[in-house]
Amino acid sequence: MAIxxxxxxxxxxxxxxxxxxxxYESACVAGGQGEAIRDVLNHIGNKWTLLIVRALSVGVRxxxxxxQRHIPGISQRMLTVTLRHLERDGLVRRTLxxxxxxxxxxxxxxxxxxxxxxxxxxxxxxxxxxxxxxxSRERFDATLAGGPNHST
Amino acid sequence: MAIxxxxxxxxxxxxxxxxxxxxYESACVAGGQGEAIRDVLNHIGNKWTLLIVRALSVGVRxxxxxxQRHIPGISQRMLTVTLRHLERDGLVRRTLxxxxxxxxxxxxxxxxxxxxxxxxxxxxxxxxxxxxxxxSRERFDATLAGGPNHST
DNA sequence: CGGTATCCGCTTAGATACTG
DNA sequence: CAGTATCTAAGCGGATACCG
Numbered sequence: 231m232a233i234x235x236x237x238x239x240x241x242x243x244x245x246x247x248x249x250x251x252x253x254y255e256s257a258c259v260a261g262g263q264g265e266a267i268r269d270v271l272n273h274i275g276n277k278w279t280l281l282i283v284r285a286l287s288v289g290v291r292x293x294x295x296x297x298q299r300h301i302p303g304i305s306q307r308m309l310t311v312t313l314r315h316l317e318r319d320g321l322v323r324r325t326l327x328x329x330x331x332x333x334x335x336x337x338x339x340x341x342x343x344x345x346x347x348x349x350x351x352x353x354x355x356x357x358x359x360x361x362x363x364x365x366s367r368e369r370f371d372a373t374l375a376g377g378p379n380h381s382t
Numbered sequence: 383m384a385i386x387x388x389x390x391x392x393x394x395x396x397x398x399x400x401x402x403x404x405x406y407e408s409a410c411v412a413g414g415q416g417e418a419i420r421d422v423l424n425h426i427g428n429k430w431t432l433l434i435v436r437a438l439s440v441g442v443r444x445x446x447x448x449x450q451r452h453i454p455g456i457s458q459r460m461l462t463v464t465l466r467h468l469e470r471d472g473l474v475r476r477t478l479x480x481x482x483x484x485x486x487x488x489x490x491x492x493x494x495x496x497x498x499x500x501x502x503x504x505x506x507x508x509x510x511x512x513x514x515x516x517x518s519r520e521r522f523d524a525t526l527a528g529g530p531n532h533s534t
Numbered sequence: 535c536g537g538t539a540t541c542c543g544c545t546t547a548g549a550t551a552c553t554g
Numbered sequence: 555c556a557g558t559a560t561c562t563a564a565g566c567g568g569a570t571a572c573c574g
Contacts, residue, residue, distance in 0.1 A: 264454075267432060270508035270515070275427025277567070280419060294536055305568060310537060320518025331535045332574085341514050348507045351500040356422035362493050363422070366472025429547070446556050457548060462557060483555045484554085 273319060278304055278312045280349050283338070286322065287346045291335040321345060425471060430456055430464045432501050435490070438474065439498045443487040473497060 274280055278301065285300040286292060292300065298309055313336060316322035321342035327333040338346070426432055430453065437452040438444060444452065450461055465488060468474035473494035479485040490498070 264433065266508040266512035267505050268429060270504075270512065271427055271429075271432065274504075275423055277420060277423075280423065306537070307539095307569085308567065311567090318519050318522040319515045320522075321515075326536095332537090334536060341511055341518075344511065345507060348500070348503040351503050352422075352426075353419050355497060355500045356418040359493055359496065360418035360422065363471045363473075366493075367470050370470040370472075458557070459549090459559095460547065463547090478556095484557090486556060 273315055274345070274349070276312070278308055279316065280353070282309075282312055282316065283321070283342065283345055283349050284353070286336060286338045286342070287349075289338075291325070291337040294334050294336070297336060316342070425467055426497070426501070428464065430460055431468065432505065434461075434464055434468065435473070435494070435497055435501050436505070438488060438490045438494070439501075441490075443477070443489040446486050446488070449488060468494070 274283075281301050281304075282297065285297055294309070294313075297313075298304060298306070301309070304312075313322060313324070317324050320339055323337050323339050323342075325335045325337075327335070426435075433453050433456075434449065437449055446461070446465075449465075450456060450458070453461070456464075465474060465476070469476050472491055475489050475491050475494075477487045477489075479487070
């Protein structure tokens, strides 16, 4: 795919002749990246998915209870649900060993492994920008303390 | 930060001596990246944020209505709400021109600009993996059609 | 051990109507 | 033009209890 953001000129042109839509834009909407991005974000944007991926990203298979220890605060239910979603999407492989007591192990699939890099990039960004974001929020909230009208 | 995933040996060691927690793990939980990641994901993981960032990533200031045209399907309300969040977090700058009719322009801040790369990485991953994910879902749903018990 | 089932509250997002 | 206000439905996530 050779999709790239439009240049300034293209953007301006698209704005002026309101009817035309650039390749970039059409790629961002329903048929193209928009749907994929939104669909993917609906899954990896939830509370636990990236944390599970990070836990599995070391490349070793982990059992249910091990995962739970790796992700403090997650409930049994949410761990099950999130793992199920990841398995359904083909990002995580679940292996049930028919023993007593049962043993279930989880690992990233090949596709799941390709998520590690983007996820780490995002995680790094989050870590590096977090202080700045927190500071900005404080400033914003302090400024708006008086009026409900944003621009007053 | 010199945080890196633990090696296999470290992980195994951590599992065995259940009490110890590796640097990587502690960085992933509440005090460290976990909070930042979750907080950030709560914002950028919603339905529209990344689409807005992408629209603004071309580096040109866009007006409210222009943004709305760039992101088909977004409602006035959701555009307002999402932009407000981005502004509060210091990722987007809002400029109100005191004219009649009013003109408001939005652009990425410096920090907002640093989000472009991770966002694009994630977007690319989404686009490239989407077909595979969809296929996996179909397989998963077809296999489970019979029984509610996952492992049966 | 590794789940499932149920209930319930909170947040998100869409539709609609109104405004400086 | 660029919002705000209100209402509502759906989804996400937590707590608890029970099961193979």
